[in-house]
Amino acid sequence: MTQAVLQTEQLSKKYRRRVVVDQLSLTVEQGDVFGFLGQNGAGKSTTIRMALGLMRPTSGRVRVLGHDMSRQPLRALKRVGAIIEGPAFYENFSGRQNLRMLAAMSGGAERQRIEMVLEIVGLRERARDPVRVYSHGMRQRLGIAQALLPNPEFIILDEPTDGLDPQGLCETRMLIQRLRDELGLTVMLSSHLLHEVEQICNRVAIIDEGRLLYQGPVADLIANDNWIQLRVDRVTEAYDLLSRNPRLSLDRNGDQSIYVKMDEEEVPLVNALLVQNGFRVMELSPRRESLERVFMRLTGKHEPKSKQETTQK
Numbered sequence: 001m002t003q004a005v006l007q008t009e010q011l012s013k014k015y016r017r018r019v020v021v022d023q024l025s026l027t028v029e030q031g032d033v034f035g036f037l038g039q040n041g042a043g044k045s046t047t048i049r050m051a052l053g054l055m056r057p058t059s060g061r062v063r064v065l066g067h068d069m070s071r072q073p074l075r076a077l078k079r080v081g082a083i084i085e086g087p088a089f090y091e092n093f094s095g096r097q098n099l100r101m102l103a104a105m106s107g108g109a110e111r112q113r114i115e116m117v118l119e120i121v122g123l124r125e126r127a128r129d130p131v132r133v134y135s136h137g138m139r140q141r142l143g144i145a146q147a148l149l150p151n152p153e154f155i156i157l158d159e160p161t162d163g164l165d166p167q168g169l170c171e172t173r174m175l176i177q178r179l180r181d182e183l184g185l186t187v188m189l190s191s192h193l194l195h196e197v198e199q200i201c202n203r204v205a206i207i208d209e210g211r212l213l214y215q216g217p218v219a220d221l222i223a224n225d226n227w228i229q230l231r232v233d234r235v236t237e238a239y240d241l242l243s244r245n246p247r248l249s250l251d252r253n254g255d256q257s258i259y260v261k262m263d264e265e266e267v268p269l270v271n272a273l274l275v276q277n278g279f280r281v282m283e284l285s286p287r288r289e290s291l292e293r294v295f296m297r298l299t300g301k302h303e304p305k306s307k308q309e310t311t312q313k
């Protein structure tokens with residue numbers, strides 16, 4: 001049996017009376033790229049702080065690489081790298097100098113190691129430039145470089161893709177995949193973007209208000225759902241036609257399209273029905289669920305905070 005890299009048991013954190021992490025039991029296995037998903041304020045950073053021994057849990061336990069964090073934090077931490085909530089750098093110093101200084105503070109790292117992590121994150125060419133001229137994506141990568149300095153087995157990245165543009169997202173995604181595939185690292189990353197996590201991670205935990213909603217393979221989370229997105233002309237009439245079939249569940253997605261819940265075998269039948277009735281079918285594709293929709297499904301709640309889609313009946 002492989003040993004879990006991170007295991008939290010009934011982990012909780014209260015601020016005064018308010019519970020922000022609630023009986024959270026997470027397991028990150030070796031070789032995972034584990035996504036830790038939740039909306040702003042869900043408790044991700046708080047959980048990560050407790051996992052790294054930076055904050056005491058109100059109750060519950062954390063084991064990292066087999067060590068109990070309340071008893072032997074240093075043994076575990078020697079083998080872990082992390083960035084939490086956007087790392088801070090000395091703006092007037094270069095990326096390389098920043099890494100040297102950060103390394104010096106934590107016992108030093110060999111010159112070679114610094115060059116190696118710069119290479120891994122693709123900042124070698126820009127390593128002489130002061131951090132103040134770095135783009136957001138370059139700063140994030142310098143943060144990852146810092147996390148890699150101690151040559152860890154496990155890295156925890158808090159929102160490594162936050163605020164990145166598509167190109168930055170793609171670079172970070174490839175970097176994280178390389179960390180796992182080429183360096184054999186186990187990675188845990190937090191995010192509030194399901195779509196991102198879906199592309200990078202093999203396993204995911206979703207939390208809401210500190211409570212676990214789901215933990216398991218990403219594929220199971222999304223695939224379970226049999227909802228097909230249908231783009232068609234005359235959406236309202238198409239909706240009326242399909243709603244006469246009691247086997248289909250329907251949901252309007254604004255004026256744009258209809259979601260139809262059906263087994264795969266029924267897709268051609270629905271297509272034929274629409275075409276026979278003179279509709280022009282532009283698209284029939286598996287619905288890409290947003291995090292908001294997954295939340296609604298798992299909690300039965302209405303869409304929280306950000307509203308990206310409008311659903312009308």
Ligand SMILES: Nc1ncnc2c1ncn2[C@@H]1O[C@H](COP(=O)(O)OP(=O)(O)OP(=O)(O)O)[C@@H](O)[C@H]1O
Nearest residue numbers: 015020038039040041042043044045046047159192
């Ligand atoms: N020191 C503190 N005192 C009181 N409340 C706090 C403190 N730190 C965090 N909280 C609260 O705990 C909750 C969880 O915060 P946390 O930073 O863990 O969320 P998060 O999931 O990381 O959110 P984000 O996506 O915005 O980074 C929030 O409601 C926050 O206001």
Ligand SMILES: [Mg+2]
Nearest residue numbers: 044045046085
């Ligand atoms: Mg956070």
